[in-house]
Amino acid sequence: MLTPVVDDDGAPFWEYAARGELRVQACAEPGCGELRFPPRPCCPHCHSFDSEWRRMSGKGRVWSYVVPHPPLLPDYAAQAPYNVIVVELADAPRIRLVGNLVSGPEAALNSVAQERIRIGARVQVVFTEGAGSEGGSALPRWVLERP
Amino acid sequence: MTGAGLKDATAVVGIGQTPFAKQLPESEKALACRAILAALDDAGISPAEVDALASYTMEETDEVEVAKAVGFGDLTFFSKVGYGGGGSCATVAHLAAAVATGQATVGVAWRSRKRGSGPRPWKNTAVQLPTPAQWTRPFGLLRPADEIAMLTRRYLHEYGATRDHLFNVALACRNRANQNPAAMMYERPLTRDMYMTSRWISEPLCLFDNCLETDGALACVIVSAERARDCRQRPVYVHSAAQGLPAQHHGMVNYWNDDPLTGPAWTAARHLWKHSDFTPEDVDVAQIYDAFTPLIPLSLEGYGFCGRGEGGAFTEGGALEIGGRLPLNTSGGGLSEAYVHGFNLINEGVKQLRGTSTAQVPGAATCLVTAGEGVPTSALLLRT
Numbered sequence A: 001m002l003t004p005v006v007d008d009d010g011a012p013f014w015e016y017a018a019r020g021e022l023r024v025q026a027c028a029e030p031g032c033g034e035l036r037f038p039p040r041p042c043c044p045h046c047h048s049f050d051s052e053w054r055r056m057s058g059k060g061r062v063w064s065y066v067v068p069h070p071p072l073l074p075d076y077a078a079q080a081p082y083n084v085i086v087v088e089l090a091d092a093p094r095i096r097l098v099g100n101l102v103s104g105p106e107a108a109l110n111s112v113a114q115e116r117i118r119i120g121a122r123v124q125v126v127f128t129e130g131a132g133s134e135g136g137s138a139l140p141r142w143v144l145e146r147p
Numbered sequence B: 001m002t003g004a005g006l007k008d009a010t011a012v013v014g015i016g017q018t019p020f021a022k023q024l025p026e027s028e029k030a031l032a033c034r035a036i037l038a039a040l041d042d043a044g045i046s047p048a049e050v051d052a053l054a055s056y057t058m059e060e061t062d063e064v065e066v067a068k069a070v071g072f073g074d075l076t077f078f079s080k081v082g083y084g085g086g087g088s089c090a091t092v093a094h095l096a097a098a099v100a101t102g103q104a105t106v107g108v109a110w111r112s113r114k115r116g117s118g119p120r121p122w123k124n125t126a127v128q129l130p131t132p133a134q135w136t137r138p139f140g141l142l143r144p145a146d147e148i149a150m151l152t153r154r155y156l157h158e159y160g161a162t163r164d165h166l167f168n169v170a171l172a173c174r175n176r177a178n179q180n181p182a183a184m185m186y187e188r189p190l191t192r193d194m195y196m197t198s199r200w201i202s203e204p205l206c207l208f209d210n211c212l213e214t215d216g217a218l219a220c221v222i223v224s225a226e227r228a229r230d231c232r233q234r235p236v237y238v239h240s241a242a243q244g245l246p247a248q249h250h251g252m253v254n255y256w257n258d259d260p261l262t263g264p265a266w267t268a269a270r271h272l273w274k275h276s277d278f279t280p281e282d283v284d285v286a287q288i289y290d291a292f293t294p295l296i297p298l299s300l301e302g303y304g305f306c307g308r309g310e311g312g313a314f315t316e317g318g319a320l321e322i323g324g325r326l327p328l329n330t331s332g333g334g335l336s337e338a339y340v341h342g343f344n345l346i347n348e349g350v351k352q353l354r355g356t357s358t359a360q361v362p363g364a365a366t367c368l369v370t371a372g373e374g375v376p377t378s379a380l381l382l383r384t
Helices: A011-018 B028-043 B063-070 B084-100 B144-159 B163-177 B192-196 B264-274 B295-302 B343-354
Strands: A023-027 A051-055 A059-068 A084-089 A096-099 A122-127 A140-144 B010-017 B052-056 B077-081 B106-114 B200-203 B215-224 B236-244 B285-287 B366-370 B377-383
Touching: A011 A023, A011 A051, A059 B144, A084 B144, A096 A140, B010 B028, B010 B084, B010 B343, B028 B063, B028 B106, B028 B215, B052 B063, B052 B084, B077 B084, B084 B106, B084 B215, B084 B236, B084 B343, B084 B377, B106 B343, B144 B200, B144 B295, B163 B192, B163 B295, B215 B343, B236 B264, B236 B343, B264 B295, B264 B377, B285 B343, B343 B366, B343 B377
Parallel strands: B052 B077, B052 B106, B285 B366
Antiparallel strands: A023 A051, A059 A084, A059 A122, A059 B200, A084 A096, A122 A140, B010 B215, B010 B236, B106 B215, B236 B377, B366 B377
16 A cells, blocks of 8 residues: 655654644644645745644545545555545644545455445545554544444 | 637647557667657657757656757757646646747757556555655555546545446446557457446456556657748647646645545646637547546546536546547557657647547547546647
C-alpha cells in the first residue's frame, strides 16, 4: 500500500494523525483565521505566514465517491472493487478530505458494501495504527455514523 | 495590427500526422520528426525557415533533439507548457503570440507520444504528478480516471445527469471515428448495449468513458496572416486564444475550493470570448478535449454553450452529431480516433475549416478547440 509522501507543509497533519487527531491548517493572523487545505506556506486571504492546526470534530458527510476496478497497483487490485470517498467536514464544509469508508480502523478498503455508500451519508473519522515504525503513517479513515 | 493583438494575426498553414496505433515500431523522437516534416511539407515551408517551437509536458523529445534532427534554422522562440493535455492549445497560442509580436516568423508545435505501447504514467509512484499525492494516493485514488470519476459522481448527483448523457458523448465520437480511416476505432461501431454492459474502470466511469491509449504524433505550422496568404493551403486563422488556471484550482483533484465543478474551462472561456468577435452561438463545430466523457458536459458549460448543470441535457437529441447543434470531435477525438494529448483535436479543427474533414460540417467557418479540462488548460477559436 502507498504511504503518504509527506512534504514540509503537510507534515503536521500526519504528525497529528499519528496521535489520533484530525487537524486542519488555519491562518493564525488575528482577524483572519481562515482554514485552508491542502496546507501551504501562507494564507491566500491575508498573506500571513503564521498558521496553527485547528482540531476538527472528525464528523463529516460523504461529498462524492468512486469505486475503482483494475488495472490498479497490486495492493489495491487485491481489494478491488473498493471505495474512495471525499468527505466534507461538518465543522468546515469547504474542507474536504479524500479517504475510504471502512467498517473499522484496520478493515479492508472493500469492507463496506457498495450499496451502503451514498452522497450525504454521515461519517466519523477513525485512524489506522500506521506502520508503527519510523516512516509509517496513521491514515484517517471513515466509518458510517449509523452503520 | 489592431489593438487586440492576436486576433486573426496568425494562421495555421500546415498540419501533419503519423499513423495512430496501439503500437508503432518507431521511437517517439522519430514519430515527432515525421509529423513535423509532414506539417511543413503541407505548408510548403522549408524546415530551415522554422525559428520557433512550442510543445507541452509529458513529451520526452526536447527542442534540441527535434531541431537538429529535422534541420531547423536558428530558433529565437521556444516554449514548453505544463500540465500535459492542458497545454495542447497553448502551444499554438504561444506561437501565435511570438509571431504576432515579431519574436519569430515560422512556428511549429508538435506532440509525439508512445502512450499505447509505453507505460501508464500513474504506475510510476515515484512521480507525484501535478497532484498533491499525499492527500489522495494512499487511499487508492490512483489514476486520472479515479480523480475525474469523483467529480463526475458529484456532477451526476447535483444536476441529475445520467450515464446516458455520457454515452451520447462516447457515441458521437465513435460515430465520427467510423467515418475516419485514420482513427483507431474506424471499423468498430459502438452501441448503447455495449456501453451499458462494458466493464467498469472507476465507477461511475466505464471502459467507453475513457480515452484510447495510442502511439502517434502530430504537428502544425503557424505563420503571420500576411505570409499565410502565400502558403500552399487555405489559411486557418487563430482568432482568439486563451490559457486558464483558475484561482484556488487543484488540478484533477479539484476537491478543495468553493466550487469544484467550475474548472479551468470557465477561466479560459472568459478570456477567449472577451477577445473574440464571436459568441458560443456562432461556433459551427467543436473539438473538445475528451480524455473522459464527463469532460464534455463540464466543458460545454464552461465555454458557454449551455448553462451550469445543463451539459448533460445538451447532449440529447443528437446535438453532438453531424447536423446537430454542435458537431463534436469530428475525427473521433481522444475517445475514438487517437489519444495524443489532444493535438489531433487541433489538426481536426484545421481540417474542418479547410473543408477536408472525413466528417465535414458543411460550410464550417468557426471551430472551438479545447485542451484538457480538469487541469490548467487552454483553448483556441479558429476561423476561416
